[in-house]
Every structure is written in structure tokens, then in C-alpha cells.
Amino acid sequence: MEFAQITTIAGKEFWDRIRNRWVLAVALIFTAFALVIAYFGAAQQGAVGFRSIDVTIASLVSLVIYLIPLIALILGFDAIVGERERGSLDLLLSMPITRLELLLGKYFGLAAALTFSTVAGFGMVAILLSPQLDFNALVHYFGFMLSSVLLGCAFLSLAVMLSVFAADRTRASGLAIAMWFFFVLVFDLLLLGALVVSGGQWGGELFPYLLLANPADVFRILNLFSLADVRSMYGLTTVFPPALANPWLLGLVMLAWIAAPLGIATWRFRK
Numbered sequence: 001m002e003f004a005q006i007t008t009i010a011g012k013e014f015w016d017r018i019r020n021r022w023v024l025a026v027a028l029i030f031t032a033f034a035l036v037i038a039y040f041g042a043a044q045q046g047a048v049g050f051r052s053i054d055v056t057i058a059s060l061v062s063l064v065i066y067l068i069p070l071i072a073l074i075l076g077f078d079a080i081v082g083e084r085e086r087g088s089l090d091l092l093l094s095m096p097i098t099r100l101e102l103l104l105g106k107y108f109g110l111a112a113a114l115t116f117s118t119v120a121g122f123g124m125v126a127i128l129l130s131p132q133l134d135f136n137a138l139v140h141y142f143g144f145m146l147s148s149v150l151l152g153c154a155f156l157s158l159a160v161m162l163s164v165f166a167a168d169r170t171r172a173s174g175l176a177i178a179m180w181f182f183f184v185l186v187f188d189l190l191l192l193g194a195l196v197v198s199g200g201q202w203g204g205e206l207f208p209y210l211l212l213a214n215p216a217d218v219f220r221i222l223n224l225f226s227l228a229d230v231r232s233m234y235g236l237t238t239v240f241p242p243a244l245a246n247p248w249l250l251g252l253v254m255l256a257w258i259a260a261p262l263g264i265a266t267w268r269f270r271k
Contacts, residue, residue, distance in 0.1 A: 001098065001100055005096075005097050005101040005105065006101050006104045006105045007108075008105065009097070009101065009102060009105020009106060009109060010105045010106075010108040010109035010112060011109065012105075012109065013106055013108075013109025014109045014110075014112045014116075016109075017110075017113035018113070022075075022113065022117075023113050023116055024117075026071060026114075026117035026118075026121065027116075027117040027120040027124075028121065030067075030117065030118060030120075030121025030122055030125075031120075031121045031124045033067070034060060034121065035125055035128070037056060037059045037060055037063060038056045038125060038129060053133060053140055053141060056129075057140060057144050057223060058223075058224060060144065061144070061219070061220055061223045061224060064148050064151065064219070065151075065184060065216050065219065065220060066184060068118070068148060068152045069151065069152075069155040069180055069183065069184055069215075069216060071114070071152070072114060072152045072153075072154075072155035072156040072158075072159060073155055073156075073158070073159045073162075073176040073177070073179060073180055075113070075114060075156060075159065076110050076156045076159030076163060077159045077162055077163055077166075077169075077172045077173055077175070077176040078163055078169050078173070079107070079110060079159070079160050080106065080160065080163040080164050080265075080269065081164075081166045081167075081168060081172045082169055085168060100266055100269075100270060103160070103164070103265060103269050104266075106160065107156065107262060110156055111152075111156055114149075114152045114153070114156060115149050115152070115153070118145065118149050119145060119149065122141075122144075122145045122148065126138065126141055126142070126145070129141075143223075143247075144223055147219055147222050147223055147251075147254070148219075150219070150255070151216070151219040151254070153258045154215040154257035154258050154261075155180075155215065157257070157259075157260075157261040157265075158179060159176055159179075160262065161261040161262070161264050161265040161268075162175045162176055162179065163265075164268050164269045183214050187213075187214045187217070188214070188217065191207065191210055191211070195207065209244075212253050215254060215257040218250055218253050218257070219254070221245055221250060222245075222251070222254070
């Protein structure tokens, strides 16, 4: 495996997104939503303006869980199957490049574009809010930005895996939307439904560990558990043990969510 080949493919993917203004559009979306949430998130309580970084991050977490996985899945669902349908995959593989180098180059290029747009969008808000934030608040906010990048990379990895397995772009797009619905909307409902129906007997002790099977839940816990006021508001202390909410441990879980689907995609694509 030659890293020069991977960086060449990754650079092409990244600059393609720059040229078609995809990165700019996503960054502006993130900036606009974050500013609206920061200044108008408390309007229903009769107050307008920036209140606190804890409330802002809690509101942004709810936004990111819906938005970033959808953007990542849309970005990566046709990474491989799209090349196959256009007939350019065989042309690429006829060049002095391996399947592994092509797949990793595609992923890293798309991940770089998603990371750049996420950091640029939320980073602009950090610059605008910096006069009102102390050092600890900025640390929390940058931790939120980093976890948002990890969440996007995890769902991008899932999208690339779907792209390798799917027979055509139509099926890949359908699977991507179904995956978004499952992880963002259905997964938690299934867990809560099982707990309610069983009166807490099914999965009560396993509930915190089952949450780790969803990257969106890992992202939510990683951010909300570090904010004392928000943690008690969401009742996380009663369902999630503090020992399991270690930021480093949850960070490793997010990295596993990035590596595992990408490893499966690599195994399937090299066959």
C-alpha cells in the first residue's frame, strides 16, 4: 500500500467538493443553525440572546444528531457504487492503484471535506461567541466540535460500506436513508419500548451498553454527560453509570464505529 496513491485520490475527492461548493454550503448551514440556536434557543422562555454554553451545546447536540449523519450518508453512499455505474471504476483499477488504496483515498477525501465544513461552520460561531466565553466554555465547545467530526466520520464509514455492498445507486441511497432512520429515530424507540413493555426487566442492566451500539447515542452521551446541569436535566445519571461515561472510553467507541465499517468495506471490496 502506497500512501502517495491514497493522498492523490483523497485530494481529488476533497477538491471536487470544494469546486462544486458543497463544503461552503454545508459550512454555511452549520453556521446559520448554530447562531440561531445560540441566540434564540431560549425564546420559548421569553428570553433572547446567548445564555450559557451548556444550554447551547445541548441544543446543538440535538441538531447535529439529525443533520450530520444525514449529510455524511448522502455524501458517501455512492462513493464506490457510483464509480461502478458510471463505468469509471474499471478504468481507475486499471491504473497502478490497488483496491485498498482507492477505497481509503475515497474515504479520507470525503472525510476531509466533511471535517472542513463542520469545523468551518461551527468554528465561525466559536469566533463570534468567544468574547462571551471563558476558557472552560471554549474547551467544552471545541470538544463538541471534535465529537461532531467523529460522528460524521462514523456515518461516512457506514455509507462507504453500503456503497461497496450495494448493487446500484438506487439501492445504496435507499439503504442510506433506512440506516439514518434506524440509528437516529428507531433505535432508541426500540430500546425504550422494550424497557416499558417489560417493566424494566428486559435489558435494564444492559441498557447503557446497548446505547453504545448506536454512534448517535455515543455522541449524545459524550457531550451531555460532561455538562452537569444538562446531565441532570436529561436524567442520564440514573440510566448511565459515570464510569462508563469516560470521555476517552467513548472516544474509543466512536473510533471503533469509524474503523469497523471501513474494515468490512475493505474486506468486501478486495474480494
